[in-house]
Amino acid sequence: MQAAFEPTDQQKDEAALWHTRRAGGSLSAAQEDEFENWLNSDRNNRLAFDQMRVLWAQIEDPARRLSTNRPKMSLSRFRSWSPSHRSFAAMAGMAAIVGGIFFLQPDIIGNIQADIVTDHTTVTPIELPDGSVVQLAANSALATDFANGHRDVELLRGQAFFDVVHRNGDPFRVHTGDATIRVVGTRFNVDYLSHQTIVVVEDGAVRVSSNRDADGVLLGPGQQVAVRGDALATSKIEDVNLALTWMKGRLSVRNMRVADLMTRLENYSDGKIVVVGKIAGRSISGSFPTTDIAGSLETVADAIGASVVKTSPWLTVIY
Template structure:
């Protein structure tokens, strides 16, 4: 198959095949010959990789589904570009290839979405529109998936940071999953920041319900409030935001550090670095830093830290930069 533009029928054929392989690889009677045939189909065209990866997303991210097919490692294959799926394409493919009416039942039961979108921003910010009309601004190095289910709209923030302007629908709640928690709204504006197992939610307008660690219920935020949680936190930490504008400065390409300790600043700084900046010890983490920086030039901030703080830089074994505190009795300059 060449790389020319496909007809709608050809596109549907690839979608149907991806759905078929998703189900066959999950079947108990799947044979070695079938797995070999699947490998050959996957290698035949880069578009097969893209379509099968998207089908995996639907099965593996929609965790209300009763079963999950084996996840095939596609890391070494061609990466998938950000794109929007045709409405109902995946559900229709499953309906054709599974038991009669299975796709329709999956939608009616809330197991399968009728629309899926995937977006990724690497070296520049992006503004994207979801199929429900909501608008999302993505920070650098951010990625999310969107699923429209019958009873809810669901976003998974895989990494990074996003600002949401949610289209109001009181009968169709909008849920953002980030780390080990979620934010539930019907229509509002808010920011979600995620780094490793840390998440911070900042509310701008309306109200949101934030829960962590799978706890039922949640805590309601009003405008100007923040909720933060880590892995294992049973309850999110709530605060009235004193750095409200600072948290949203990234939308203007700025990183604002307002008298933060280095231990507080590093998770924010590391979001923009290829390799994380490390602290030599707890004492180094207590040093405070301030300043306004360009989000595209955070690496220059790291190089300049010894010029404004009592620290010097070393390298760890894996090549990461380490901040070391200069002792008052040290001769280091």
């Protein structure tokens, strides 16, 4: 049973929409009146809106300070921030700053583990020690292991296209959090975004396995597999080139969830992109430039009847 003063999910969604509109400064006088009426019509509406304001402040204030100051803290200074030397309030403040770091740089752990990290705008060609070539998408991270005859790479984040050279039958392996891709010599794309791994083969053959299915599936040209957790779902695609348009500065998609498209566009953005409400689950098709994220967001919004508000340099909301 719901507590007497506990907003429903619908009230939370409505509060998020009202906060977004007000933050963007785009409300007319009539809309301000509508907002006041909504706020006063139900105590839980006001509670939901207050909760949203607190949440937004917790996210944006640390991010704003970090973006301006970019503080660096040595290990010795970090250790000095112990409960015996600082008040609980100070520790809470430090937690907020750490939260801000992960809001601005959620990929910081992956970057530490990686050998190669790309920026938010550049597709980077990389020749690996065995002569294979990888095109690494913007905001992607790759770790490599070519010691002792190994040919192993780990895509920690992002997207990559591999052109693998044949070498005496030695396998070349690509690892993600979900999958292992084993090849001898071939050309294929690996997309490790949206909480799953998607592999598309342009030429040759690859075997893709999940963490619990060591045999996996064998893919040929024009085939793809999506790996989420332990599940592998294979399919044939009409146009392999559609999956490779990111190398030419565009994202071309067919019937993709808006939330998944936003994840990909965020990869090319300096800030977070948040989708609010039911539009996250809607499908969209089109081709969107990665060199003009603001323009791409407006195009998406026009296509699905949504609105875009940039609440700060670090956060854009589409609703």
